[in-house]
Amino acid sequence: MYRKIVIIAIIELLILLGSTTLLLAQSKYTVSGTVKQKSSGETLIGASVVVVEKPGVGVIANTYGFYSLSLPQGSYTLLVSYVGYKQELIPVELNSNVMINIDLSDEVLLEEVVISSKRNDENLTTATMGTEVLDIQTAAKIPVVFGEKDLVKTIQLLPGVKSNGEGSNGFSVRGGATDQNLILLDEAPVYNASHMLGIFSTFNSDAIKDATIIKGNSPAQFGGRLSSVLDVKMREGNNNSYRVSGGIGLISSRLTVEGPIQKEKSSFIISGRRTYADLFARLSSDFKGIQLYFYDLNAKGNLQINSKNKLFFSGYFGKDVLAVSNFLGSKWGNSTGTLRWNSLVSSKLFSNTSFIYSDYDFNVSFKSDGNEVNYNSNIRDLNLKQDFSLYPNSKNTLHFGFNVIHHTITPTKAEGTDIVRDKKGRKALENAVYVSNSYEASDRINLDYGVRFSFYNILGGDTYHIYRDNRSVETITLDDGEVGKTYYNWEPRLSMNFIVNRTASLKMGYARNTQNLHLMSNSTGGSPTDQWIGNSYNIKPEVADQVSLGFSKNFKDNAYELNAETYYKSMKNQIDFKDGTDINTVPDIESELLFGKGRAYGLEILWKKKEGKLTGWIGYTLSKTERKINGINDGQWYNAKQDRTHDVSIVAVYELKPQWTLSGTFIYTTGNAVTFPTGKYVLNGMTMYQYGGRNADRMPATHRLDLSVTYERPARRKYQSSWSFGLYNVYGRQNPYSISFEENKKNPQKIDAVQSSLFRWVPSVTYNFNFRE
Template identity: 65%
Template sequence: MNKIVSIVCGLCLLMGCFGNVLAQKKCTVSGTIRDSQTGETLIGAFLRVDQKMQVGVSANEYGFYSLSLPQGKYVLKVSFVGYQEQKMSVDLDSSFELNWKLESKHSLNEVVVSTKRKNDNLTKAVMGTETLNMKDIAKIPVVFGEKDVLKTIQLLPGIKSAGEGNSGFYVRGGAADQNLILLDEAPVYNASHLLGFFSTFNSDAIKDATLIKGNSPAQYGGRLSSVLDVKMKEGNNKELSANGGIGLISSRLSVEGPLKKDQSSFIISGRRTYADLFLKASPDFSENKLYFYDLNAKANYKINNKNRLFFSGYFGRDVLSFGGNMGIDWGNSTGTLRWNNIISSKLFSNTSLIYSNYDYKVKIKSGETDFNINSNIKDWNLKQDFSYYLNPKNSLRYGFNTIYHNVKPSTFTGTVNNNVVKEGRKSLDNALYINNNFKATQAFTVDYGLRFSAFSILGGDTYNIYQKGIKTDSVVLAKNMFGKTYYNIEPRATANYRINEMNSIKLGYARNVQHLHLLSNATSSNPTDQWVSNSYNILPEIADQYSIGFARNFKENKYELGVEVYYKDMQNQVDYKDAADINTAPDVESELLYGKGRAYGLEMIAKKKEGKLTGWISYTISKTERLIEGINNNNWYNAKQDRTHDLSIVGIYQLNPRWSLSGVFVYNTGNAVTFPTGKFYLDGQTVFQYGNRNGNRMPANHRLDFSATYERPKKDRIQSSWNFSLYNVYGRENAYTITFEDVPDDATKTQAKQTSLFRWVPSVTYNFKF
């Protein structure tokens, strides 16, 4: 606690000492930065004073910026990757509003994964942060040719794919549920379609995605490992336009346009897979169903110069059924209503009301009997966030967040069952935060903040207390009663020191706390994995991450090198006990055990950002372990996502203005798994004997993918392109599962059988825009 007190004091001191820096009268220039053709706001566009290279500000997630300067004459410059730089001379004698419209550069030699400014990696006090914009990922090959944010992110250092073709990912040794995935601020509880082969993010509807690997600023909270903040497009406010794509597996279409020219706009984007139609052609599978669809919609309305309203929504559903006997369907729906209010030229406010729902239903039917399982998690979320541009050295973010969770665990109903309807477990998840970005000197920047979270269990259910799986007590909480409240203080800080024009070093520390936990031991994302909230047994998970990094740019920022080392300490980790009954146990908490975890690693990335050939090489060496009483004889064991080596090489080559080629090579150590080491004979058959938990390895994975994109000359208003790709070029049989069995024709032996999924997956996609 003492440590925390001293951090708070330090914060106050730092904030106190900048009040009287300059006595000269200051004026503020503020406004929004947008794309001149579509009117989309440009998140992260950078405005600076030409005479003072280091004085500047980035536009926030609504494109708003504010900069206070002493009275005087200035030349202001605005720049953003992929856009022409703009300059303007201003005579600042009073505060005023200045809106910018940037021209998009039609250059094809774009950077691949862009930081917003050419040397952002050196100057900003951010660590472990990667931003992708949709233009960038379009050319990178993925399985089935469907460009996908989640799969491209997995090619970056420190981020590991949960499995081949899987949209689940692990960040710095964290589990898949330790990633906070936000779509226009709404949490998405299951970001995968078709068991993970597609992600829920339709890239046509998305403006940009940022992933922060554990060192997130204080406005984010609730997950240990990372924040993936995905922002939907706002829609073109100049003219009506449509774009879409036709592929082998799925097609998509988006329409966007002004509601009122230059003022308000909308976008609607839909996608559906139709591969199930081919299933119909095969008599064996004619009664099976397997498809998903999703719909994104967003509209914004400008009330006046100071106020703007946004509404955005997402709805997606997967349907899977076998011959009418068994079916699963699941999906997310989210809705966000936001109000941007420019209170003053220095103070920007955003208020959001967010709804999020994830549910799944399993139906099994045999003759006269029915059997259903369903579960859902529903959130109502209120957020108030203020950005206060105090002075050129300090910009503050502060606010609060209140979430009402209702988590309904899987419930069985049916004709032959006892219909014990489980009540949802309700809880209130509150947080207060403050964060300051402090540009101490030209070379030294600190981003520091504090988040205070309070998670309260709400009444309406009985909570059992277990000691090592044996029930010892229970707490009955009446409706609307408050149960236990967990309080946590989460300090965060990152510092950046720029040694010279080429080199910078970074330091970071962050504590993150997680109140919702996904119970999953599966290797792929399973729609029926259960979310549970804190209870009297399950305590908030806590992670402390320490990291240090070095960045260097070469040849006028054309090349970039980044190295980061991290160590993460995790408390209150949850795992299933050995031989857990995860389906029918009346209270799943009786099947759980708790312990701690640790993860450490080294991440490296080298990028080439300009020229005909662009791309990057990323390499991670890491270790992730857990210690849980009751598992592996109480010794440390490898977490399943522990992989020693992870390498990705991405290259994009612009052959000529029409054709571009790209390739991806990945290599990683296999997941840590438990294989049988021995066998014995019991009750008429072979039974396997196991050694240490996760003491074995799947075989290493590697593969090479290619793609080629042809952009047709623009005809009339139609812009179109063809994308051809080949996944797994050399047909590597990567192990998806390994099973162990008696040799079918020889009862004296046993064998290990490997199943692989994808060898040579070709795909063709036609994309258009008009």
């Protein structure tokens, strides 16, 4: 097996060499540059650059808006396009390597609702599978609870992505667990992507450019999680003029300031957000002494050093605070920082170097009887990432690089009055080297193939126990600086696209992903008390192999798009823990762990309407996901809690008049797989419940309709504003949040199932404004 992959890697290198020699023989030149939005200078990720004279020859701008094309000497015309923008024809006289930066104007089409920022028929022509890009304009029009536009909530409306539950920002992709999603904010991993227990995401939409979700078939440059990559990119800020924008809502407000540092060259953006529901609530005596809010701050700046080098800094800082009188206090939050250096090494070689810092901290303290107990957990990363994009010729685009992450993970630790507890932070290195190539094999076949080699080193500084049958059989103490066990994994990735005709294509893909960090959670829904743990002598990397097959067809000149994909995923080294384990107080959680495997399969259909007054999509998922863990359910397969057979989402945005937009979403999902009691008995005078198979029951189905209407006031020179009115759960469905069982008050022999629901009819009003210099 390993030998095979090594051979693939060698072949890849050969292609690289082959194309270089080809280049020497034919005296080709390169045109390269950056595609940007004219009005703001924001780079346009995924803009397409096509050579008019050579049908089928073209390139997609990378995540930094950079493109590069190598062509034989001659005169060409480049057609540069990006949905929602006016396309440009750029004449090029190619006698030497040239650099052309292209600005696309968005002014003509800005009012049009953009559902996908991708090229109109990109779903047909690229080999990428299981990938959806959402831009913030789309998210802005979609109704959400409390009126706070939210990328993560919008992504949950796509097939294959399932919300963990109402009000939750946790999600499951293709049957994976919540911790199996790699969530990146400007390349920095975000360990807890929600505020207020999941009602809000950590992503302030004013500061976000777009988000890409890759459902398991990610290119080799991504790795570290089994199920998906959610790649969120922050805006860079307007490099032409200063702007202030913001929004005032019922429970939160936002403010963003952006502008040029060097005009048309570099810019900054600072965006902040805070909820204030608790400030109002405190006026009522019922909520005296309760503190509950979150705030977050996004900042980004870029500096153009010269035409070939650019520096970016982006930072995020967020905190949730909850305190009840003087007896409970808790705080948790993420901070991330990314320093990036984009460099054009040559017209064919683009380099990005990132230094990334990421930190998640949770702290809760209880006071009783004059004593205090503090629980604290923390994960801190220092991360170096080097990516190269090489454009050897118009047929190949190579990506290669490496990534080294130094983790310090401190599991939940109790501290406080009289508590002597010595839990140390565990250190580890998570490393990866990758190479991949996008190869246009013919007019009809596109290939993306690559391999990621990941290895994880346990670093010294702590004591590790090896458990067999939950008993410690060996103890390993690693000194500081000592390297302990190392895990190696090869992760081959392949996806292929076959263009059947001008409107249809077939795709297939295979990917292996591995995961070295694992989330321990006592609750089914996810909570800030959940804690991360790295590989150890007991915990092996999780491994998932996914094969998928897809079909895409466009109708009416790409106005409609149909995408269907099926997948089968098998997962190894899945982790759960024994019943009765309190993960926060157990001396060593590793003694309580159970291991097993998982499988997930399904069919996803997405039908999009991308043009006209009415735009939107219908998504449908049919799926199954199961686990088989030694020590749970007698070692038999059982439904994972996130297993839901049917999942439907309908999203519609209708432009009533140029100033009025009406939008709605409808969702229907099968209930989660849960365990209800089957019987009862009496023990020591208390009624007890007897349970059968794990997750053999279903919560009732969830369905809901949300509506919103947006009125954009006609722009008054420098001032633009809009009002959004929303109603969440229009028909007031009491969707199941949890079910508990209790004895009927009148007839104790009867057991009642009591369902509790969260939100019914939540109205919202938001005022958004934008002021430009």
